[in-house]
Amino acid sequence: MGEVTVHALQGVDFTIGEGEFVVILGPSGSGKSTILNIAGGIDVPTAGQVLYRGQDISGYNQKRLTNYRRNAVGFVFQFYNLMQNLTALENITLAAEMAAHPIDPRKLLAQIDMAERGGHFPSQLSGGQQQRVAIARAIAKNPDMLLCDEPTGALDVSTGIQVIHLLKDFNETYRKTVVIITHNSGIAEVADRVLIVKDGRIAGDRSNANPIAPEEVAW
Numbered sequence: 001m002g003e004v005t006v007h008a009l010q011g012v013d014f015t016i017g018e019g020e021f022v023v024i025l026g027p028s029g030s031g032k033s034t035i036l037n038i039a040g041g042i043d044v045p046t047a048g049q050v051l052y053r054g055q056d057i058s059g060y061n062q063k064r065l066t067n068y069r070r071n072a073v074g075f076v077f078q079f080y081n082l083m084q085n086l087t088a089l090e091n092i093t094l095a096a097e098m099a100a101h102p103i104d105p106r107k108l109l110a111q112i113d114m115a116e117r118g119g120h121f122p123s124q125l126s127g128g129q130q131q132r133v134a135i136a137r138a139i140a141k142n143p144d145m146l147l148c149d150e151p152t153g154a155l156d157v158s159t160g161i162q163v164i165h166l167l168k169d170f171n172e173t174y175r176k177t178v179v180i181i182t183h184n185s186g187i188a189e190v191a192d193r194v195l196i197v198k199d200g201r202i203a204g205d206r207s208n209a210n211p212i213a214p215e216e217v218a219w
């Protein structure tokens, strides 16, 4: 930034295994979003490697990065980022149509308990309902991993638990990798593995032998 160099991350080195449910915890500004955006091919690191199934995506050109984002990764954001002029079902279908091996959008709509709400626009849905649609949209592409940046940050406790449930179900039903960034250390107890980020570095990396159910999270 001008004269000042900000090192968003420094010497970060970790591996996430296929099918793992990982929570990344850390204070504001510690570098969590930067990690997620680099893993998802939204940001590109200035140095280092980002290996996905043995391939270094940090060396990809824009076209290959687009393909990577399209097929390998599903994103879930804090404020849902749904297309406002499309219905819930259309939002999910749009993502499905982009992917090579999508999951049936109507089946997902039923799974998120919104079969009756497919024709509603985002402005006609609650925050929790919008986030469920956003998760269904991310899952519809049938990606190898879901990257979620504060997915419960804008939700009340019971809706937040419902959202964590949905992410856990996806992880267990499809054996897909889920990575969640959160400020909420309670959510970390649901994960198989917890990464702690501090000042742009990995300050902790622990496994949970007995992850708790989303309902048991002390919010």
Ligand SMILES: Nc1ncnc2c1ncn2[C@@H]1O[C@H](COP(=O)(O)OP(=O)(O)OP(=O)(O)O)[C@@H](O)[C@H]1O
Residues within 6 Å of the ligand: 001, 006, 007, 008, 026, 027, 028, 029, 030, 031, 032, 033, 034, 035
């Ligand atoms: N576009 C940018 N330009 C300059 N500095 C940035 C930019 N984006 C992030 N940073 C800096 O990089 C560091 C890491 O930011 P990052 O957003 O990854 O943190 P975070 O842990 O996700 O924070 P939060 O929990 O508040 O979202 C911070 O010091 C931040 O100020």
